Every structure is written in C-alpha cells, then in structure tokens.
Amino acid sequence: MFISFYELRGRLVMERILNALKAAAEPTRLRLLALCAQGELTVSDLVAIVGQSQPRVSRHLKLLCDAALLERFREGGWVFYRLAPRGAGAELVRHIMSLTAPDDPALVRDNGRLAAIRQAHAAAAAAYFRDNAARWAQIRSLHVDEAEVESALRQVLADRPIADLLDVGTGTGRLLQILGPFAERAEGVDMSREMLAIARSNIEAAGLCHCGVRQADMYRLPFADRSFDVVTIHQVLHFAESPGVAVAEAARVLRPGGRLALVDFAPHELESLRSEHSHRRLGFSDAEVSDWCAAADLAVQRILRLPGHPLTVNIWLASRQTVAAPPGPDISSPIPVFGGAA
Numbered sequence: 001m002f003i004s005f006y007e008l009r010g011r012l013v014m015e016r017i018l019n020a021l022k023a024a025a026e027p028t029r030l031r032l033l034a035l036c037a038q039g040e041l042t043v044s045d046l047v048a049i050v051g052q053s054q055p056r057v058s059r060h061l062k063l064l065c066d067a068a069l070l071e072r073f074r075e076g077g078w079v080f081y082r083l084a085p086r087g088a089g090a091e092l093v094r095h096i097m098s099l100t101a102p103d104d105p106a107l108v109r110d111n112g113r114l115a116a117i118r119q120a121h122a123a124a125a126a127a128y129f130r131d132n133a134a135r136w137a138q139i140r141s142l143h144v145d146e147a148e149v150e151s152a153l154r155q156v157l158a159d160r161p162i163a164d165l166l167d168v169g170t171g172t173g174r175l176l177q178i179l180g181p182f183a184e185r186a187e188g189v190d191m192s193r194e195m196l197a198i199a200r201s202n203i204e205a206a207g208l209c210h211c212g213v214r215q216a217d218m219y220r221l222p223f224a225d226r227s228f229d230v231v232t233i234h235q236v237l238h239f240a241e242s243p244g245v246a247v248a249e250a251a252r253v254l255r256p257g258g259r260l261a262l263v264d265f266a267p268h269e270l271e272s273l274r275s276e277h278s279h280r281r282l283g284f285s286d287a288e289v290s291d292w293c294a295a296a297d298l299a300v301q302r303i304l305r306l307p308g309h310p311l312t313v314n315i316w317l318a319s320r321q322t323v324a325a326p327p328g329p330d331i332s333s334p335i336p337v338f339g340g341a342a
Helices: 005-025 027-036 042-048 054-066 090-100 103-138 146-157 174-182 193-205 243-252 271-277 286-295
Strands: 071-075 078-083 162-168 183-190 211-215 226-233 256-266 300-309 312-319
Touching: 005 027, 005 054, 005 090, 005 271, 027 042, 027 054, 027 071, 027 090, 027 103, 027 193, 042 054, 042 078, 042 090, 042 103, 054 071, 078 090, 103 193, 146 226, 146 256, 146 300, 146 312, 162 174, 162 243, 174 183, 174 193, 174 211, 174 226, 174 300, 193 211, 243 256, 243 286, 286 300, 286 312
Parallel strands: 162 183, 162 226, 183 211, 226 256
Antiparallel strands: 071 078, 256 312, 300 312
8 A cells, every 4th residue: 555755754753752652651761851851961970860770871862862762972081971952852851741740759869969969079270270269270270271261251251331240160260360350240159168269459459349259059149030141151061960050140230232252162071171170061063052142042142162281261252142142153164263273
C-alpha cells in the first residue's frame, strides 16, 4: 500500500515520541532527568546522587541522550549532562518534568544529595578565594593580560554615561576601579568576605565614594528588578554551578536598553585550571552564551576576542531591547577584535 510523505513523517515523529517516553519511563532515568533539570551535572555527580555504579548510570544517560531528552558535552576530562535545550525532545522533557511530584520521596532524597554536593563545591571555591584573595590580580593575569581586558571593557561600556553599574562577583573590586569613574553609582557583590575587605580598601584608596560593595549571592541579587543600566560578570561564570541562572538573575536587574557584559574564557582544554584553581567549566562557546541571554530576553550584540597564551578571553556584550529590533549580526561572521587576530 502506498504511504504518502506526510503519513511517513507522522509515523516517524510518533516513533521518536514513543521512544522518548519509553526512555523516561524507567525510574532511575526519570530521577536523572529531574536532577539534570536543575542544571549541568557531571557523571560523577549523578553517580554519587543516585547511588548506582558508573557504568550503569552511563548506560541510562546514553539512552536519554539517544532519545534527545538530554544533551551531553565534554570539557577536558569531564562530561556534563543537561536537559536538551531545544527541539522536540526539549519540549517533551519539559512537559514530563512538569508532571513530576516535588514531594516524591526519591526525588526529595536526590535533591538533598544534590544540595550537599553543590554545598561541597561552593565550600571548595570559597576556600580557594579565601586563600588567594591577596594575589587575585596576579592570578587573573596568568594567561591573558588583564590590562587588555580592562581597556576593551572601557571601550565598549564607557562610550556613554552610566547611571547605575553592578559588578557581579566583584572580587577585589578591580572593575569598580576601572568603570566606577564613568558611573553615577556603582555596586559590587561577592560572597567572599576576604575579597570584599580588599575591595573596600581599594575603592577607598581610589577615592570612589559613590562605589560600594556588599556580600551577596549572584543567584539571588539583593536588588529590585530593573535597577541597573550596566551589569558586568567578569571571570566568574567558570566557577559557577549554574552559569545560565546567574545570567538570568543579572538580566532581572537590568533596565530596558541596559547592557550586560560577560567576560570569560573561550572553550579550552587546560585541565589544570580545575585541579589548581577550582574552575568548574573550561570556557564557554558563543552559542551557549547566546542561548542563556536569549532565555533571559537579552540579545548578544557584540563579541570581542582577546587572545592570550594559551587561553582566549571573550567579552560578550548583550542588551535588553526596549522595542522590537531587527536581527543582530551573525555572530559566526567576522567581529571586532582587540589585541590580535581571532
């Protein structure tokens, strides 16, 4: 019997949906989906949470990836998993997650273990910042000349007056010293008391009376919606458990027409930054950053690449549009570069 193209396409779509539902129907795989719905997790994280062997968990994860419910990506020696960000599988898995009961005993237990793992990661990062606060400027310049980064930021952000500036993960307050003179008011937030003590001293020495710092979590900023017209996140996201959530929170406090500057490494393979400097991620791709911004109603308008040795620092400049705007430039096309060839 003749089958039309449309009937065949419908059958193939139905088959993919059924395969995805079968993949999610197994209890352990449903638990893995619920965990990955809360952010990017490594295989070792998931093994520790669900209490099963690594080969068994890996088999479950492969089935979920094959069903297009999860996305797998490798960075150096680590493999991360997260919910599929787009496509039919992404829509289906979001619907499946909406049907889960938050008070399910297995999910409650898994969430408790996930919280403990994240707390341990945060404690390790806090210890690293505490121990290295005094030499933070030196560490930041290990692979890329920070003077180049600071010059580029001045060029892209200080081209017009800044009313209110927020620096997320301000560390020793260096960006407040660089951009503070161009702002009417500037705030810096960080979780490390040791970093903040140095930041206060630096700000006072620079005579920046209109700048201040406070202890705050980048996932829960202590500011009202639409409080700032410039937000910077400088060399912070590679330490973050959930970079996309941090971007969304920064977008929340950004005014219409405001600008978000994300400064971080391009993808790399320098595994020592994990073992010696507590990095969680080994850089970010343009597509990944653009997806986070789009989910937060921001659009990446410009990307600057600052080649170093052996790492490259990118500055992604995003903005919140006040009115509908024509599509921005293709970020895969040639873009302005400071400090050398892309």
